[in-house]
Amino acid sequence: MDRFIEDKVNKVQVKVGGTEERVNFNDLKSGGFIKQRQKDLFTVRLRCPGGRISTEKLIGISKIARKYSKEGVVHFSFRQSLEILYVDYKDFDSVVRELEEIGVKVASCGPRVRVPTACGGCEYNPNGLTDTQGLAKMVDEKYFGIQCNHKFKVSFSGCPIDCARTKEMDLGFQGVVEPVWYEETCTGCTICAEACKEDAIHSDSDTGKPIYDPMKCIWCGDCIRACPTESWQAKRYGHIVRVGGKHGRHPVEARPVAMFIPDDKVPEVIEKTIEWYNTKGTRGERIATLLERVGIEDYKEFMEGVFNSGSPVREGFK
Amino acid sequence: MNTLDSNEKLDLRGVLCPINFVKTKLKLESMEEGQILEIALDAGEPIQNVPKSIKEEGHKIIEVKKENDHFRLKILKR
Numbered sequence: 001m002d003r004f005i006e007d008k009v010n011k012v013q014v015k016v017g018g019t020e021e022r023v024n025f026n027d028l029k030s031g032g033f034i035k036q037r038q039k040d041l042f043t044v045r046l047r048c049p050g051g052r053i054s055t056e057k058l059i060g061i062s063k064i065a066r067k068y069s070k071e072g073v074v075h076f077s078f079r080q081s082l083e084i085l086y087v088d089y090k091d092f093d094s095v096v097r098e099l100e101e102i103g104v105k106v107a108s109c110g111p112r113v114r115v116p117t118a119c120g121g122c123e124y125n126p127n128g129l130t131d132t133q134g135l136a137k138m139v140d141e142k143y144f145g146i147q148c149n150h151k152f153k154v155s156f157s158g159c160p161i162d163c164a165r166t167k168e169m170d171l172g173f174q175g176v177v178e179p180v181w182y183e184e185t186c187t188g189c190t191i192c193a194e195a196c197k198e199d200a201i202h203s204d205s206d207t208g209k210p211i212y213d214p215m216k217c218i219w220c221g222d223c224i225r226a227c228p229t230e231s232w233q234a235k236r237y238g239h240i241v242r243v244g245g246k247h248g249r250h251p252v253e254a255r256p257v258a259m260f261i262p263d264d265k266v267p268e269v270i271e272k273t274i275e276w277y278n279t280k281g282t283r284g285e286r287i288a289t290l291l292e293r294v295g296i297e298d299y300k301e302f303m304e305g306v307f308n309s310g311s312p313v314r315e316g317f318k
Numbered sequence: 319m320n321t322l323d324s325n326e327k328l329d330l331r332g333v334l335c336p337i338n339f340v341k342t343k344l345k346l347e348s349m350e351e352g353q354i355l356e357i358a359l360d361a362g363e364p365i366q367n368v369p370k371s372i373k374e375e376g377h378k379i380i381e382v383k384k385e386n387d388h389f390r391l392k393i394l395k396r
Contacts, residue, residue: 126374189382191389194365208384225370228379 032107033092036085041070044084044095045107047144050118050136050156051080060102068095079153080117081107111284113139113146113274114153121158121175128158129221129237130175135266143270149281149290153246154270160220166242167254167318170287171273173239173266176219176259179232181210186231195226215314238262238310241269243299244291252288256317257300261310268306276302322381324356324392325349330368331358331388338364339371346377346395354380355393365389 032045046061053061061082065074070086077083087095096106107115116139119125121132135156143154157164157174166172188208193201200216201223203209210223210232223232238260245254261269273287276299281290291299300307328345330338338359345355359365369379372393381392 126370187382190384191365191369191379191382194361194389195370197366222366222370225373226366228369228373228382 032109033087033089034083034109038086040088040090041086042089042092043075044068044087044092045077045109046082046084046099047105047107047115047140048081049116049140049144050133052133052136053082057102057104061099061104064095064098064102067098079115081115108145109151111148111150112152113143113148114151115144116140116154116156117164118156119158119163121156125158126225127161127220128175129177130156130158130173130239130263132156132158132164132173132175135173135263138267139270142267143274146274148274148278149283150286152274152277152287160218166240166245168245168247168251169242169254170245171270172242172245172254173261173269174242175237176240177221177224177237178219178235178260179212179217179221179223180235181212182231182233183209184231185229186210187229189228191226191228192223192232195222197222236260236262239266240313241307241310243273244288244296246286246288253318254288255291255296256313257296257303258307259311259313259317261307265306265309269303272303272306273299322354322392325353326355328355328357330364331360333360333364335363335367336371339368342368342372342393343375346375346393349395351395353395355395357391357393358385359389359391361387361389 034043034045036043065084066072068087068091069084073085075083075085116136118132118136120128122128122130123133139154152170154171155164155166155169157166159175162174166174186209190203190208192210193203198216198218200213202211204211224234240256241258241261242254242256244252246252277287277290280294326345326349328341330341342357349355359368372379377396378394379391380394383390
């Protein structure tokens, strides 16, 4: 029955940031301290944008976790960050200070821009088309914690396999590459037609040369990577932008709103989207609900300036 | 494209991914730069994946021939 008593007494004396304050347990959530079932114990959520941590930091985190987790455990959150479990609220001050010393920050919850998630991206993944890790780091530095009407989740996938699930994000960026074919160097070997998993390339029955169907292409770049003579090349790289996705009790699939948005326009897409969301939305309303209420055209109109840096979404594309 | 003589041959028909690529890679490692390895690869997953990986390793595919349900590739070791 302890749990119920604790739930009622939600104001306690606690040292956070060196000063004695009366802290509201519910407010703590905004700072990345999440109340557990157990009396006085909290989960401390760390900030690991894109799920990447240096081995040096990982050793530091593990030492701190060993010292402060009453059960000696951490948990990988669903958004790629590490969480130290079973931390006593009376230790918050020391935990935060010791984490700061090794350059690790505490994450946040509540109605704000969350830590961005990302796949490995083009740095080391052979399928990767975009620098998802670099972009996640940029978003974390520039936009993390900005107040919104509700939670605001951003993710980056480096290719159409979409491991970072941009279709489930408030705002998602998925890498794409537009292929272009040069006839002069093509030997008609038919590997590209074999390599294409979307049935977008057929081989001419006489010459073996590719017949490309842009309506079926999902811009993964398999043809470019497979071609032995570099006759398929990258015309342009960019991002498919998806908006208004969410999971939870009532999942909604995000809708694609722009294609081939270049890297340098990503910050503007994020800023304008948050501006639209915070201006048009009401407190507690997720962007998916807002889009449902006012219509996606209102959003697209607002975004027109920046979306013009890419291409419109192909009819029927999801 | 001229038909070039190959120094080594590897029949990878029936060999699954990624073992077919690993065998290709090991064979290429045992060869001299400028030599040619000829491999037979099944259609489907092997032909979708192996040429990409060979390219990523820095070698050059200099000839591709389709023979019924499989492909015959010549790879220049680099």
